[in-house]
Amino acid sequence: MNREELLPVLFTIKYYGRAGRYQLSRMLNLGEGKVRNILRRLREQGFIEVKRGGSKLTKKGEEYLDNIFKGLGIKKIAVLYNKEEYFKDMIIVCAHLKAYEVKNVIDLRDEAVRNGAEGALIGIIVDDSIFLPPDIGYLKDYFPLLEKKVKEVFEIKEGEVVIITFSKKYNKALIGCLAVIKKFSELS
Incomplete structure (x- = not known):
């Protein structure tokens, strides 16, 4: 195994x-x-x-x-629940990673979906907020409750990465998140 x-x-x-x-x-x-x-x-x-x-x-x-976790650059992983309409039936798995250079967000999101997640958001901590590259904007502008929850659960610092994957099924959100983390570790 x-x-x-x-x-x-x-x-x-x-x-x-x-x-x-x-x-x-x-x-x-x-x-x-x-x-x-x-x-x-x-x-x-x-x-x-x-x-x-x-x-x-x-x-x-x-x-x-x-x-x-340390070898993969993971600081912490948590399962989150969000009351925002978009996520109402979703289980969210969120990973807090050390600072990585985020190059191709689309490939990373695709990796999560290929591995079962229904969607993924990849964020970088900028000015104490979660920025969604390449130029989507800030998480708080789209999902303020989710950003608030992430900040409550994780001690985020400038330049660090947050991976948020979601699915109606726990295993798919988790496996999708782990696949993105693995991809990050392969790229560094």
């Missing part, structure tokens, strides 16, 4: 605190057998402990996930 298969499971367990096989299968749209194999492998490596209430990351698992 490669890191791309493990990462969504590890993140989901970390984010939700504890997750069972059935819950992970449903959330990530993976077969129960696949999830069982992933959990077995994670347990064998000492990354999770499995109890009756579900799986939980161990200290070793937390460190492993943090090292992956």
Whole structure:
């Protein structure tokens, strides 16, 4: 199993605190057998402990996930919910990355959609606001509540990058976001 298969499971367990096989299968749209194999492998490596209430990351698992995040330039990932009409039925996965040079936003958004997200916004922090390159404007001009939420969840600094992917399904928003992050890390 490669890191791309493990990462969504590890993140989901970390984010939700504890997750069972059935819950992970449903959330990530993976077969129960696949999830069982992933959990077995994670347990064998000492990354999770499995109890009756579900799986939980161990200290070793937390460190492993943090090292992956650090290697990909991820400062934090969060699942957000937004009350703005456009996002009313959407699950939003937002990643806060170190400063990267953003070259081709269209390719990055396409990468998210190819990997299941219904859409994506790539922003750069400029003057304490989220600017949407190449010249779309500021996130607050289109989705003020979303920008406010992002600022509440993340400690953003000048030049850093925010990736916002969304879908009606959690797994598609998450996989789309992770695909964009991977693309960023390949370009740097």
